[in-house]
Amino acid sequence: MNENQANVLVVTLVTIINLLLAFFISGIVIWSLGEDPWFALETMLYGAFGYDEGLGYTLYYTTNFIFTGLAFAVGFHCGLFNIGAEGQAYIGGLGVGLICLWLEDWSLWIVFPLAVLTSIVAGGIWGAIPGYFKAKRGSHEVVTTIMFNFIASVIMVNLLSHVLRPPKEMSPESREFAEGVWIPQMHEIFNWFGLEITQTPLNGTFIFSILCLFLVWRLIWFTSWGYEMRTVGINESAAVYAGISVSRNIIIAMAVCGGLAGFVGINEIMGSSHRIMLNFQAGIGFTGIAVSLIGRNHPFGIMLAALLFGILYQGGAELSFEVQAIDRHLVVLIQGLVILFAGALENLFRPQVEQYVKQIVRR
Amino acid sequence: MKKLLSTLLLAGVVLWSASQAMAFKPAVVFDMGGKFDKSFNEGIWNGLEKFRKESGIKYREFEVQQEAQREQFLRKLAKRGSDPIIAVGFGQAAALSKVAKEFPNTRFSIIDMVVDLPNVQSIIFKEHEGSFLVGALAALKSGTGKVGFVGGMDIPLIHKFACGYVQGVKYINSNTTVFQKMTGTTPAAWSDPARGAELAKTMFDSGADIVYAAAGSTGLGVLQAAADNKKLSIGVDSNQNYIQPGSVLTSMLKRVDVAAYEVFKTAHDGSWKPGFKILGLAEDGVGWALDEHNAKLVTSAMKSKVEQVRKDILSGAIKVHDYMSDNKCPVQ
CATH class of the missing domain: 3.40.50.2300 (Response regulator)
Structure with missing residues (x-):
């Protein structure tokens, strides 16, 4: 076993131990409420995987988390802490929605690439502006991206309440797009091959998200720009010495982050709700941070962590539905414990695990 | 066979x-x-x-x-x-x-x-009918000739409350001024008591002495502000008279509890019917609340006048305009 493999082993073990601990404590809480924790776990897993509808919803949530997880990871490799995926997804979704409203009579084959492009541009601009402030003025991206989340929210509230809302409608949302520009739902795609599955919001965007995982992996580790970006992230002075432009890399990295976050709009607006809605991105951007950190900022890890959060969202909803004594706030508690242990306290058992792995390696 | x-x-x-x-x-x-x-x-x-x-x-x-x-x-x-x-x-x-x-x-x-x-x-x-009644009561009670309305989220439904209220006020006294404010344009506007108190305070400072709140829990701030400033407020949906006894003039009742109860009950006994079910004064779906907490605020003259208005609406002598029928209000 070489050093690299040992590292992977340590990371995997630490993550698994932390997750088990989070679930153990959740179990104690459920048990203290007078419910059977094993039954709760079973319900949750069955709800998330046990039948095709549950799986559909799980993967639908997963799709969102893949995008925002990647949006955080790209920035992280460039030494940036992008908290703005929330706002970037919001503005990206606005771009997607406007394209769909504008070109709703066109063919999906033209509208889809245009929508992807618009979400990259809209989300990208929303990421690049804080990137510019960071690069040229030194404003910290944690502060500016949070502020940009608020600005995005105010813009959307005003647009949806006063401009895009059809008269006589109560909810602040736009009208529905024509059916021609909806991304095919997964059950329709399966139908093309003669397979029958239950209808869920899961749509073709899921396939696109897997493609994005692959592209980001190639981008970070197999292109010269990825190399430059990681150099900036690890050691800025060394990057400058090597002739790499720090400010250029920061701005581009933030723009890529924003573009990736913007794809949430494709899944939500074009793939699922088919209208621009208030707060469609609620919490997805912030969960993306946890997804990326738990997934060690690697696309493969992000895929697994996004799936984990998909399970928590869908399985958690099922749990509060099946066991009426468990309400929706308990589900938030379980999610919080996972973030606490696997994200914030990730190094709790690291020394012991490293010690243990070292012993194995020596043997 | x-x-x-x-x-x-x-x-x-x-x-x-x-x-x-x-x-x-x-x-x-x-x-x-x-x-x-x-x-x-x-x-x-x-x-x-x-x-x-x-x-x-x-x-x-x-x-x-x-x-x-x-x-x-x-x-x-x-x-x-x-x-x-x-x-x-x-x-x-x-x-x-x-x-x-x-x-x-x-x-x-x-x-x-x-x-x-x-x-x-x-x-x-028919929130406009219930709001008309509390508007009429507000105009009867007001000593300054100025009353207020604080809405929750800026949606047609809340304008329906406001429009009914203004019509009720103007029916009693067409010279009464009505201040109107909406709390916000998002669902957050339903749960912002601090903002509700602020809006009510502004209206009291401009001379209003009664403010009607149709704003979810934002309205609790309006009720609080009225009590603090020794003015009057009007509650909404459920009977909120008890929340600030002595300073809540009345509450516009909207009996969602009865409606929900009826759904289960009628479905259970088989009399449930699809279609529209419009609950107004005639069905006791809306109304105004009079109990021990506001009995001292409402004189018997006011009470009989409001009851008269209620009967006139039921008989059709008074037509209350529904804002949502055309998104317009005939009076401001």
Whole structure:
């Protein structure tokens, strides 16, 4: 076993131990409420995987988390802490929605690439502006991206309440797009091959998200720009010495982050709700941070962590539905414990695990 | 043979109705606010709890947390054989119209919105009639000739409250000034008591002495501000007179609890009907609250005048304009 493999082993073990601990404590809480924790776990897993509808919803949530997880990871490799995926997804979704409203009579084959492009541009601009402030003025991206989340929210509230809302409608949302520009739902795609599955919001965007995982992996580790970006992230002075432009890399990295976050709009607006809605991105951007950190900022890890959060969202909803004594706030508690242990306290058992792995390696 | 057939048929009918009675599985899907929002959702929860205690029949419930879950869990409940199913709030209309088409044999009721399908009962209220009454009372009580209105989220429904209120005020005294303010344009406007207090305070400072709040829990701030400034307020939805005894002039009652209770009850005894159910003064779906907490504020002259107005609305002598019929209000 070489050093690299040992590292992977340590990371995997630490993550698994932390997750088990989070679930153990959740179990104690459920048990203290007078419910059977094993039954709760079973319900949750069955709800998330046990039948095709549950799986559909799980993967639908997963799709969102893949995008925002990647949006955080790209920035992280460039030494940036992008908290703005929330706002970037919001503005990206606005771009997607406007394209769909504008070109709703066109063919999906033209509208889809245009929508992807618009979400990259809209989300990208929303990421690049804080990137510019960071690069040229030194404003910290944690502060500016949070502020940009608020600005995005105010813009959307005003647009949806006063401009895009059809008269006589109560909810602040736009009208529905024509059916021609909806991304095919997964059950329709399966139908093309003669397979029958239950209808869920899961749509073709899921396939696109897997493609994005692959592209980001190639981008970070197999292109010269990825190399430059990681150099900036690890050691800025060394990057400058090597002739790499720090400010250029920061701005581009933030723009890529924003573009990736913007794809949430494709899944939500074009793939699922088919209208621009208030707060469609609620919490997805912030969960993306946890997804990326738990997934060690690697696309493969992000895929697994996004799936984990998909399970928590869908399985958690099922749990509060099946066991009426468990309400929706308990589900938030379980999610919080996972973030606490696997994200914030990730190094709790690291020394012991490293010690243990070292012993194995020596043997 | 004929006799045998009819016996079989009868037995079948009896069995079928017995199985129907045994399989009475009511359910409710609360909206984002959650069932303990001290306002709209909680009113419905109160009505359903009353049914549960009376009949001993349990109901299934779900509190929506994500947009996509409305459709998901309405469908899941229908698939599990829940019937009737109550969808709470206007936000669920889009999801319900999809699901109700998929389950034409399941009975759905939606509260505060219209979904026009053969198996859906749409329950809406004539909030403008109740608001007219409290507006009339406010104009009778006001000493300054100025009254106020604080709305929650800026949507047609709340303008309907405001418009009815203004009409009531102007009916009594056309010289009375009415200040109107909406708290915001997003759902957050339903739960911002600090902002509600601020808006009410501004109106009191401009000379108003009574402010009507139709703003969910934002209204609690209005009630508080009125009590602090020794002025009067008007509550909404449930009877809020007890919250600040002596400073709440009255409450505009909107009986969502009765509506929700009725859905389960009528579905249980078989008299549930699809279509529109519009609850106004005549159906006791809206009204004004008079109890020991505000008895001292309302003189018998005021009371008899408001009752007279109520009778005139019922008889059609007074026509209250519904803002939502044309998105316009004849008076300001």
